Amino acid sequence: MARLQGKVAIITGGAGGIGAATGQLFCEEGASVVLVDSDAEAMASVCADIRSRVSGATVKDLVIDLAVEASAAQIVAATTGAFGRIDVLVNNAGIRSYEPLSEAKSETWQKIFAVNLLSYAYLSREALPLLRAGRGNIVNVSSTHAFNARAGMGQYDVTKAGIVSMTRTLAFEEAKHDVRVNAVCPGAAFTPFHKKRFEAAGRTQAQIDAEAETTCLMRRWATPREIAYPILWLASDEASYVTGSALMADGGRLVI
Numbered sequence: 388m389a390r391l392q393g394k395v396a397i398i399t400g401g402a403g404g405i406g407a408a409t410g411q412l413f414c415e416e417g418a419s420v421v422l423v424d425s426d427a428e429a430m431a432s433v434c435a436d437i438r439s440r441v442s443g444a445t446v447k448d449l450v451i452d453l454a455v456e457a458s459a460a461q462i463v464a465a466t467t468g469a470f471g472r473i474d475v476l477v478n479n480a481g482i483r484s485y486e487p488l489s490e491a492k493s494e495t496w497q498k499i500f501a502v503n504l505l506s507y508a509y510l511s512r513e514a515l516p517l518l519r520a521g522r523g524n525i526v527n528v529s530s531t532h533a534f535n536a537r538a539g540m541g542q543y544d545v546t547k548a549g550i551v552s553m554t555r556t557l558a559f560e561e562a563k564h565d566v567r568v569n570a571v572c573p574g575a576a577f578t579p580f581h582k583k584r585f586e587a588a589g590r591t592q593a594q595i596d597a598e599a600e601t602t603c604l605m606r607r608w609a610t611p612r613e614i615a616y617p618i619l620w621l622a623s624d625e626a627s628y629v630t631g632s633a634l635m636a637d638g639g640r641l642v643i
């Protein structure tokens with residue numbers, strides 16, 4: 388249980404389902420973790436949970452808006468101020484939009500690009516000097532829908548495809564500095580976001596479960612922890628020969 392012993396990791400979207408699960412798992416594996424999110428209340432609750440579940444967890448929360456470019460430098464400064472180094476950056480924050488492309492508004496495009504794509508680019512850029520110093524790595528959270536077209540979430544899916552492209556180019560550019568860059572592409576993971584969405588729509592648990600039965604080979608939703616494990620593996624030295632990859636963690640959704 389020490390795959391990240393002595394490492395310092397930044398995880399964006401740390402108050403959400405996958406970010407919180409990744410934060411907990413990284414703490415269990417010995418990392419010092421900075422969780423970044425704009426939701427102060429959820430963040431406080433996630434940090435308290437991690438501290439109660441993982442004895443000796445070192446977790447710092449940073450409440451900041453990732454849609455603002457200047458936040459990236461502030462996150463890096465706060466992390467080095469607290470821990471003196473950065474070994475792993477997990478770009479995970481994401482928002483959704485549900486406008487068909489024929490009706491897609493400029494404000495929505497700009498907002499979703501700012502969070503889902505540009506925050507990944509700016510934070511990577513600011514963290515790279517530190518990552519280069521310690522042969523660190525970046526894990527970008529994309530989606531199975533980077534590859535798997537569907538109707539109704541085109542703006543989101545474009546950002547997720549952009550993340551895969553950015554991952555590959557950055558892997559190419561940073562290999563000479565021994566920095567690895569990879570993506571994880573989750574399928575349907577049952578996070579608080581989906582729980583709230585289904586509650587608002589008045590869906591029963593049976594209806595929620597049924598949704599996953601036909602849409603992936605595993606016939607069920609993933610837990611957030613099942614996405615956190617592939618992120619952990621890519622971030623760890625066990626993946627020392629892996630860079631530029633997009634690891635599907637989608638229960639086989641892509642192949643059906």
Ligand SMILES: NC(=O)c1ccc[n+]([C@@H]2O[C@H](COP(=O)([O-])OP(=O)(O)OC[C@H]3O[C@@H](n4cnc5c(N)ncnc54)[C@H](O)[C@@H]3O)[C@@H](O)[C@H]2O)c1
Nearest residue numbers: 400402403404405424425452453454481530575576578580
């Ligand atoms: N859950 C899934 O089924 C699924 C599937 C594929 C990909 N993903 C991707 O995984 C990542 C995490 O998903 P999740 O389900 O845990 O989502 P989530 O909504 O639970 O968490 C996302 C977090 O990002 C934070 N965030 C949003 N905008 C922000 C901003 N401007 N500044 C700072 N923080 C901000 C939110 O407050 C939230 O805590 C996302 O990138 C998502 O697109 C999720």
